[in-house]
Amino acid sequence: MPLGFAPTAERILDVAERLVQTQGFNGFSYADISSELKITKASLHYHFATKADLGTQLIARYHERFQAALDAIDGESDDARRKLRRYGQLYADVLRTRRLCLCGMLASDYATLPKPMKDGVRAFFDASEAWLTRVIEEGRHAKALRRDGPANETARMVVSSLEGAMLVARSYDDVQRFESNAERLFADLEAPPSRREHASR
Amino acid sequence: MPLGFAPTAERILDVAERLVQTQGFNGFSYADISSELKITKASLHYHFATKADLGTQLIARYHERFQAALDAIDGESDDARRKLRRYGQLYADVLRTRRLCLCGMLASDYATLPKPMKDGVRAFFDASEAWLTRVIEEGRHAKALRRDGPANETARMVVSSLEGAMLVARSYDDVQRFESNAERLFADLEAPPSRREHASR
DNA sequence: GTCTATAACGAGATAGAC
């Protein structure tokens, strides 16, 4: 714990976030947070009046932080291939804690979500797609990536492939399975499509 | 309704299957099935003593039917590229009814599932991977598919990419988004990696 | 901002009549 404790609302969000990422939005309750933080359910309702409120703010915070991570990647390098790998690592880091992407998980609960949460989930995917589209276009311009169909379609494929790879890999508790999928995915985006070597494992 | 009504247990499974595929295992209740079939909850418990029983039999039936569909594909053609497209259509057909793959959905609920259901989900993925691995090996032997890393890793990528593509596409209620992803995925598996044309849309 | 207490409802599940 660095400087300044997280106010109660932040701690609630921290626990709720982990619960949603592991159990899904319909797989946890205020009682779960209550017992873990040793604060009553009534107090939770003071900070987040309804579960829908909690969920909506969960998405907003997650989206903000994710976007900040993408901005950080932009600052690290100009190589699209490298940026894509870092993007994949963002997912792998989540999976290592045995969680799914918050919005990937919520996408599975989508039909049961209140409208504001549905909108938040799509906004998250849209933002990921937009960032990836730009990176892919940059990579193509630098002749680092293949020109192969619209960049935004490639971006969509990257998002959904990684979400799916997390989902399946978690059932096997096997981060390697995710990383193997991700590496093949990224390698396939690279130019030229002729011959390239593979990562040793 | 052709010949022979489905016995009650089958009708229960039909409704439960749709509910799980749309809402998730923690997103529906016996009361939902009860009201839809106009049969009491007590009667449901006669056929499936616990929700875990119901879930386990749901997976078993889904797995059986899916395997039968794969066997049918094997009987239709010898072209690996064609078989892969048919495999993708299996998923697209599910998505068109606004459902996810039963086991893809259950993978998101994985942490909250009883052990027999967890085992069933993995068995389903294992079977899909095994079928795809064989098809990919056949396709490589026939020089229709690229030799690019272990066939079973390619198979894993196909499974998880399609599961993820369904998940995301459903949030947009956009089957096209899935189909576009699937087509690009399959096209990338084909040989030679040099130049190939794209489907017009 | 946190508490006790409780409302109001829905969940999975069971007993026992028909």
Added chain:
DNA sequence: GTCTATCTCGTTATAGAC
């Protein structure tokens, strides 16, 4: 095989004291 009735517990949420 389906029913009525009921149990027990968990759920989201609120009222009002401290």
